[in-house]
Structures are given as C-alpha cells and as structure tokens.
Amino acid sequence: xxxxxxxxxxxxxxxxxxxxxxxxxxxxxxxxxxxxxxxxxxxxxxxxxxxxxxxxxxxxxxxxxxxxxxxxxxxxxxxxxxxxxxxxxxxxxxxxxxxxxxxxxxxxxxxxxxxxxxxxxxxxxxxxxxxxxxxxxxxxxxxxxxxxxxxxxxxxxxxxxxxxxxxxxxxxxxxxxxxxxxxxxxxxxxxxxxxxxxxxxxxxxxxxxxxxxxxxxxxxxxxxxxxxxxxxxxxxxxxxxxxxxxxxxxxxxxxxxxxxxxxxxxxxxxxxxxxxxxxxxxxxxxxxxxxxxxxxxxxxxxxxxxxxxxxxxxxxxxxxxxxxxxxx
Amino acid sequence: xxxxxxxxxxxxxxxxxxxxxxxxxxxxxxxxxxxxxxxxxxxxxxxxxxxxxxxxxxxxxxxxxxxxxxxxxxxxxxxxxxxxxxxxxxxxxxxxxxxxxxxxxxxxxxxxxxxxxxxxxxxxxxxxxxxxxxxxxxxxxxxxxxxxxxxxxxxxxxxxxxxxxxxxxxxxxxxxxxxxxxxxxxxxxxxxxxxxxxxxxxxxxxxxxxxxxxxxxxxxxxxxxxx
Numbered sequence: 333x334x335x336x337x338x339x340x341x342x343x344x345x346x347x348x349x350x351x352x353x354x355x356x357x358x359x360x361x362x363x364x365x366x367x368x369x370x371x372x373x374x375x376x377x378x379x380x381x382x383x384x385x386x387x388x389x390x391x392x393x394x395x396x397x398x399x400x401x402x403x404x405x406x407x408x409x410x411x412x413x414x415x416x417x418x419x420x421x422x423x424x425x426x427x428x429x430x431x432x433x434x435x436x437x438x439x440x441x442x443x444x445x446x447x448x449x450x451x452x453x454x455x456x457x458x459x460x461x462x463x464x465x466x467x468x469x470x471x472x473x474x475x476x477x478x479x480x481x482x483x484x485x486x487x488x489x490x491x492x493x494x495x496x497x498x499x500x501x502x503x504x505x506x507x508x509x510x511x512x513x514x515x516x517x518x519x520x521x522x523x524x525x526x527x528x529x530x531x532x533x534x535x536x537x538x539x540x541x542x543x544x545x546x547x548x549x550x551x552x553x554x555x556x557x558x559x560x561x562x563x564x565x566x567x568x569x570x571x572x573x574x575x576x577x578x579x580x581x582x583x584x585x586x587x588x589x590x591x592x593x594x595x596x597x598x599x600x601x602x603x604x605x606x607x608x609x610x611x612x613x614x615x616x617x618x619x620x621x622x623x624x625x626x627x628x629x630x631x632x633x634x635x636x637x638x639x640x641x642x643x644x645x646x647x648x649x650x651x652x653x654x655x656x657x658x659x660x
Numbered sequence: 661x662x663x664x665x666x667x668x669x670x671x672x673x674x675x676x677x678x679x680x681x682x683x684x685x686x687x688x689x690x691x692x693x694x695x696x697x698x699x700x701x702x703x704x705x706x707x708x709x710x711x712x713x714x715x716x717x718x719x720x721x722x723x724x725x726x727x728x729x730x731x732x733x734x735x736x737x738x739x740x741x742x743x744x745x746x747x748x749x750x751x752x753x754x755x756x757x758x759x760x761x762x763x764x765x766x767x768x769x770x771x772x773x774x775x776x777x778x779x780x781x782x783x784x785x786x787x788x789x790x791x792x793x794x795x796x797x798x799x800x801x802x803x804x805x806x807x808x809x810x811x812x813x814x815x816x817x818x819x820x821x822x823x824x825x826x827x828x829x830x831x832x833x834x835x836x837x838x839x840x841x842x843x844x845x846x847x848x849x850x851x852x853x854x855x856x857x858x859x860x861x862x863x864x865x866x867x868x869x870x871x872x873x874x875x876x877x878x879x880x881x882x883x884x885x886x887x
Binding site for chain 1: 739
C-alpha cells in the first residue's frame, strides 16, 4: 500500500470517464445499501408504504370513478322534450303565434298542443283509474305545448331554450324532461371538485409523512454523514442514500396503491355497472390501464425522491463540517 | 508536502488556538505533534483536513494553497488525506469490512476492487479474520486498527491521527505506533498528534512540540523555547 503520486493537485476532480465509472460504482453501492437498509427496517418501511399507498390509492380511485362516471353521464342523452304550460286563456285552443315561434327554431323537431282536457284524460289513463276525474269540480290542469328537441343538443341548449320560452307571457311554467340528468351532472362536477381537493390533501399528507421519515433517517445517521464527509464524500454522495430511500418508499407505496385500486375496482365495478344499466346508461367496466398504473408508480417514485430531497438538503447543509470563510 | 506559513487560528470570542505558526513537513516524513491539551494540535490537524479555515496565513498541501480551495473541491481533497481519530468514529451498524470499504465507495471504486483493497488493508492491520464482525464487539485496540485500515485503504498521500492511542493501554499504544511507523515506511506522510511524550521518545520520526498555539524548538537538549 503506497501513497499516491507526487506533484499532483490533491483537490482535482477526476476526469469525466473516471467520474462516470465512479458514479456508476457509487450508485451500485447505494442501490444495494439502501435496499438492504429498507429490508432491515421492514416493519417501519411497510407501515410507510401503507400510508403512501392509501394516500395515493384514494385520489386515484376517485379519479377513475370520476372519469368513468362522466363518460357514463355523457352517454345519457337528453332525449326528452320541453313542456310549456300555458295560462288559462289557452285551455281549449292553441296559441298559434307561440306555436309558430317555436316551430321557427331550428332546434325544434316537433310541437304538439295538449289541451287541458287531453291532459286530464292522459293523466287518468296513466294512473289507470277510470272515473277519477269525475269527482273534480273543474279541470285543474293547464294546457301545454310539448316540444320535441333535436337529440344532438346538449344540456346548455336545453337550458337556453327553456329560459327563452319562460319569458313568454302566455307560458306559466317551463319543464325540461329528464331534469334529473342535469342535476346528476352538477353532482358529478361537485364530486370531481371534492375529489381533487381530497386528493391534494392526501398527497400532501403522504409527502409530509415521507419528509418526516427521511428526517428521522437523517437524524439516526448523523454520525455516518459526518464520517462520510470526512472521508471525502460530496454532498450528493451523502444525500443519495436518502434519495434512494425516498425512491423505494414511493415505488413500493405506489405499487401497493395500484393493487388497492385494482381490488376496489374489482369489488365496486359490477355493482356500479348494474346500477348504471338501470338508468339506461352504457355499462362500462371500471378499470385503470396498465400504462396509467405504470406512470402513476413512476410518479410516486419520483415524488418520493423529491420529498426526500426536500427533507435532506437543509439537514445536510447544517450537518456537514464545511469550513468557515477566511477572515482578514 | 505540507507547509504552514504564519498560520493563525482564532476562535470566538478571541481565543488564539494557533499563532503565526510556521511548519514544513516533507513528503514521506513521520511527524509527531506533541503538547498539552489546548496547545493547538487538534486545530492544526483540523486545518489540514479543512474542517476549519485559518484566520490568517497560508497552508500548502501537495503544492496547493488549500485556503483557496472552493467548498465543492474539498471532498476531492479530503480523499487524499487519511484520518484516524481517538474515538475511532466507526459505524456500528456496519461490519468491519463495510467500515473500511466506505472511503472506496465514496471514491467510486468498483466493487471487485473494493473487496481486494479492503482485505489488503485489513491484512495490514492484522484484522482480516474479523472482517464480518461488528466494530462494537471489538476491543478498543482492534477498533483503532479498523480506523487505521479505513484511513489507509484509499492509499492517501497524507495520514493524520489525532490522539490515536488516547484510549489504549501502554502495550497497545506501542503496537499502534509501531504500525504507524510501518505504514510510514511505505511512503505515506504522517502527522500524529499525541501528548504521550514517553511513547514517541521510543519512535523514530520528528517531534514538533506545540504550546499555546506556537511551536517550541529546543535551544539545547531539554530546553525548549517558543519560536
């Protein structure tokens, strides 16, 4: 064992080829070392994976359900019509000016006038109670115009037309058939906002958990950090075990999250499909693609690295025995 | 190899650890730094290891003024300095092998080479058969040998040791110093801080005595005065 070469600056960074070889060797060491340390504290590690997995699985599930729900809701057509209830002056005769106005609109495919008597007869028939109306003093029902709307139109068009007709002085009330669908869409939109807020909260919780875990690791290994710095370890070298730890936490937590997501979708999917089919929606299978799962796991792994970097950088700066600036 | 030019180190609130110190150590030389506690031995070593920067003066190591080294080059510089400490500073969650291998991983040595060099270093200090042991189960003397193997494994140009025999009994201390002499004979420049005058009197090498941050030089035998 002999000393190194004379007359050579001791602080020179090695040449690029040497640096690359060294960098690769260091990473080999850190991968092995960080995995074995992960294994050594497996009970704690698993608990952290679980926290991360739940924090990732919940927003992912909400995201999957939201996407599928929107697709399903969009598949429900507003096939209905809009009914205009008329004031009492039109109980027997159709308001021709209004019918002409309605027909003039390109969105309208058909208009049918239903007199108050026809309405009552239809109600009697629908209720299947002959003679039910005989006891009534008069006909409480208004006459109506049932307007069929172009099926290609969306909910905004329905709302616009309803608003337009509600302004007519002969129209007492406007009813959009299948209004429940509009309400459902509003609910879906609300659920989406809620999911995003919840997801952001959960992910923040996961990141903070990981930051704490890494902080605890740094605290446990302070002596090692000092020794490594004395032996010539760069800040990057000293940070790397923790960055790898963050990566493993993210990777395993993310993989576990995808397992949860698949399990829950497998359990919930059939029930949701059957519910949707009741409402005439397209039965789609709740699913998350392998590609999406892969990218989510990559994202959680990189998120782990970022969280670890966030945790370790200030600690390393405070720990490393860096020299004080020269005075005078 | 190492040159101190009018080096001073003052700690707040105005304690002078070193005062206008001049010292030159040649390549391959073995130097014992002696002096009482607070004489400035450890400060001098810290300055070489760049754990501290001097308040005044210049320190040349291997032809380079290390005061001028920017922070990002310090790790590469430290890889050329082996350091042995009184408290060994071994990692007790790693084996002896892993402790000795640490400087090699830091330097990015390939795994095959790491195995060879660690075993050679352990063989040199007579602990090859304990490579799988945890340092915590070793005796203090053995722990210090592991520390020396770790300091030497990366073939440093300079080895510094701060009170390496501080925790050892006289017999072990003598063995340790003999080991340093052997390592020095292989060409490594060595600077060993110790207050054990009787021990270093038995060794070869140059003695440099520090007192109150300055070097004392003998005017006549047994008579020291400040330079």
